[in-house]
Amino acid sequence: MKPLKSYLSGQSITQRVLRGSAISGVGYFLGQGIRLASNLILTRLLFPDAFGLMALVTMFVLGVVMMTDVGLTPSIMQSKRGDDPKFLNTAWSVKMLLHSFYFVIICLLAWPAAQFYDAPQLVQLMPAVGLSLLIGGLVSPNIEHATRHIRLGRVTMIDLTSQAASVAAMVIFALLTRSIWALVFGQFVAAGVKALLTRYYLKGPTTHFAWDRSAVHELIHFGKWITLSSACGFILSQGDKAVLGKYLSLEQLGVYNIGFFLASFPMALAENITGRTIIPVYRDSPPYESPQNFRTVRRMRMGLSAVVMAMIAVMVLCGPFIINLLYDSRYAGAGPIVALIACAQIPVVLGMTYPQAALAAGDSRSPSLLTMLRAGVQIAAFLTGAEMGGLTGAIVGQMLAGWVLHLFIIRLAVRHRVWDPLHDAIFAGIGLLLTFGGLSHLFMGG
Template sequence: MRRVMTYMSGSSITQRVLRGSAISGMGYFLTQGIRLASNLILTRLLFPDAFGLMALVTMFVLGVVMMSDVGLTPSIMQSKRGDDPKFLNTAWSVKMMLHGMYFVVICLLAWPAAQFYEAPELVQLMPAVGLSLLIGGLVSPNIEHAQRHIRLGTVTLIELATQAASVVAMVIFALITGSIWALVIGQIVAAVVKVLLTRHYFKGPATRFEMDRSALHELIHFGKWITLSSFCGFLLSQGDKAVLGKYLSLEQLGVYNIGYFLASFPMALAENIVGRMIIPVYRDTPPYESPQNFSTVRRMRMGLSALVMSMIAVMAVGGPWIIDLLYDIRYQEAGRIVSLIACAQVPVLLGMTYPQAALAAGDSRSPSMLNMLRAGVQITAFLIGAELGGLTGAIIGQMVAGWILHLFIIRLAIRHRVWDPLHDMLFAGLGALITFAGLSHLLMAG
């Protein structure tokens, strides 16, 4: 054990990634454990339609944010100027202006959203949640600077503290009022706590408003394709709720959202680690430069895929049992949703690091074009599946689309000389077996 700890405390890219992955993984498990505990408590204090309403609010908020995202975090992580105080201050200044714009747009969208979804509560809920984004613009840019160098200890502790404060606020307010406003208060508290902690604990250049022309040009040049990619990412992550919100009742949407929350846990963990680790890895150890680099990246991807695939297997086969164990009868239908969504995530896992390799090389255009293709294909498959087989057909349609789209992801990987066919074939075979087992279990259960 001492040898392992000594090795992981080193400064090489492999040691930093191992240390960062361990910290990120543990932090994510603890954060999601807190979320799950709060979820179990809140589902007993609030009605399912509260979660349906909050799903609609979240969809609009994420839509506004992702449609105007300029990729400030990946810009800082990949840029040669990522340690320059002028570059960091310019990035933070842009972030402040964007968050102010988010708040205004969300307020303007509140009334039309309430009319479209016939949910008058959105008129008040959306601006209130938008306030948390306005506050979030004050978060110190030194948090991105720490991620650039894979120094994730303080980052993880702050996220845990933020999550814990949010949960405490939500539970207390839900106990007192039994109102959906408990969920809103939790988001505002989380934003305030994160701002205070990042300002106090992150050491780095003093943050001030600054607009360095060359830094701004680099941010815009890199981020122009990120905006398109994020917009498509919104369609991929929230398109289902946008469609279902119109055709399901708020209660049914709330049940779907509970199932989605559990089923997305494995991939959310993978995205958490990949988002923080993989750009520095591909930046500092490009696989095409040497067999040693290729081997290093392969080991990292194999370990991550094995961990996440095992979790997907549990969700795919045991979804109904997990829901029966954790939730009451109102959420029983969510078990089938958990299994189906878990199966649909298998092809997404296979190639999720390849777009990060392109970003590490300064290519933001290719991942954006890929995301645009993915959004179009998956939403079309979702709609066709829904027409043919309802909610079950819609999720299966997304799963089939995911397998087809992986061919285009491979093309991107080959272009940037990072494709690992052994990894993809091994986990594609394992994923196909998991999918077969999960769907077979659902069919036998009726």
């Protein structure tokens, strides 16, 4: 145990990433456990249409945020000035202005959104959730500073504490009112708790307003392509709900959202870990500089992919069983959705770290163009599949598009000299076997 403890407490890039990945992984599972528990409780206290309505609110809020995202977090993580208090506080000041802008735009969109989706409650719900973004803007940049150096213990604790406080608030409010406003109230609590903890619990420079023109220029120069990437990322993550919200009832959309919630567990884990650890790895240990660096990165990617693929396998093969076990009969239709969405995520696993390698090299343009391509192809595949085979066809269309798009991800990896063909071949083979087996089990009854 002593050698292991010594290794985990070391400061080499491998030791920091291993420690950070372990902390992020444990935090992810605890966070998803909290989220699942709240989901199980709230689905019994609220009707499915409440989750459908909240899915629409979340879609619009994320749309506004992601369409104007300037990539402050990756900017801080990759910048040579990422430890400069003036740079950090300038980034925080830009964030505060952005969050104020978000609130105004969300308020302006509330009435048109209510008319388009024939959901009058959006007029009140959207500004309320937008107000929670103003509170979220108070979150200290020390959280990005800690992530930059893969010091993730307190960061993870802050995330879990704010999430637990939010869940407790939602459950209590739902017990008292049986109203969708419980879900809104939980967002206020989460934002407030996180803002307080990042200021008074997380070590780092004192947070205050600052405006360094050179820092603003660097943030905007790096972030201009992040904005495009984030806007396209919104289409990738929320395009399905934008389309389905028009054609499904709120109750059906709520059932779909429950299925998506469970199926997204594996990729949420992957994004949690890669978002916090991979950019520093590629920044400090570029694989093309030495065989040792290449082996180090390969081991990390192999381990992460194996864990994520195992979780996807559970969702593909056991999705309907999990839904029937955890939820009442109103949500039975979410079972096949879990399995299908999990299959669609398999090709994404293969190249999930390559865009971070480009960002670590200061190239925000290439990942953004790639995301734009993915958004266009996948939404086209989703719509085409929906026309040919309904919801099932839409998800299968996205899955097929994902396999095709991986060829373009390989091109990005080759350009930055980080492609690992052995990794991709192994997990492509596993993924294809899992997809064929899962679809056969789903449509042919085993």
